[in-house]
Amino acid sequence: MKFLKTSRVCLVTRGRYAGKKVVIIQPVDNGNKTHPYGHALVAGIERYPSKITRRMSKTRQEKRSKVKPFIKVINYNHLMPTRYTLELEGLKGVVSSDTFKEVSQREDAKKSVKKVLEERYTSGKNRWFFTPLSTLPSRVWKSWGSEANTCHRVLIGFSPQSAGAGRMGSGAVNSIHLGIKIHGSLS
Structure with a gap:
């Protein structure tokens, strides 16, 4: 698909991570042997950072600023693209289709994604990506x-x-x- 390109922010519409925001790392339009349909390798946020205030101590602010990421192969039918993009330099080489073959590689990739996302959050860029999508409090x-x-x-x-x-x-x-x-x- 033309509009589902690298660094496009999407919403997951089905499954365990429904309603979570993800960023496309590698789109695969024609599919491959293991996934014979159009899909994308995505990195998203499973647990969003909590709200922080100035009155909180530095350690509490650091604790509440943590992000729990996930990486996944998702069918194009289960992604809803948004107008936002998120440039994640260096993740293309870390997360690939070979990453999902071994658990240790997947865990290492998740750690590097976590590091990049937390750096992006603390710098104050892309604030919308780090807020949960919810209708009711x-x-x-x-x-x-x-x-x-x-x-x-x-x-x-x-x-x-x-x-x-x-x-x-x-x-x-x-x-x-x-x-x-x-x-x-x-x-």
């Missing part, structure tokens, strides 16, 4: 326990009708059920 869900040790989840800040049919079924039915449980436990 992690503290939106609140858990309430009941007598039977089951955990009912309520979406804070949304009406039951707008919550829609999620894991628990229709929102209106669950809010009524939850209200009865809570009211019953108070009396």
Whole structure:
């Protein structure tokens, strides 16, 4: 594909790393013997750096600035390209199709990717790449326990009708059920 070139930032849409940001290291348009389809060797961030403030100590800031990377061969169908690019000099020689044959080579490649990504993060370049792609903050869900040790989840800040049919079924039915449980436990 013309637009999936080296250093293009993409989003993974399927699998274990769905929703994670990756950068293409080596595109393979026609496929090869092991992967007979268009794919790309990518390096991405499995665990993003945490938020830091000035009040934190230097050691805490260093700890929270760590990145956990991954390298993977991903089908073009499972990548969504973005308008961003990320120049990672020196990773072309480190990560190749031969890297995935042995575990030790893969671990060494991951260490070098981690080093490059952390340097890029601390320099302050490409800030968008180092922020997680999320729709809701992690503290939106609140858990309430009941007598039977089951955990009912309520979406804070949304009406039951707008919550829609999620894991628990229709929102209106669950809010009524939850209200009865809570009211019953108070009396």
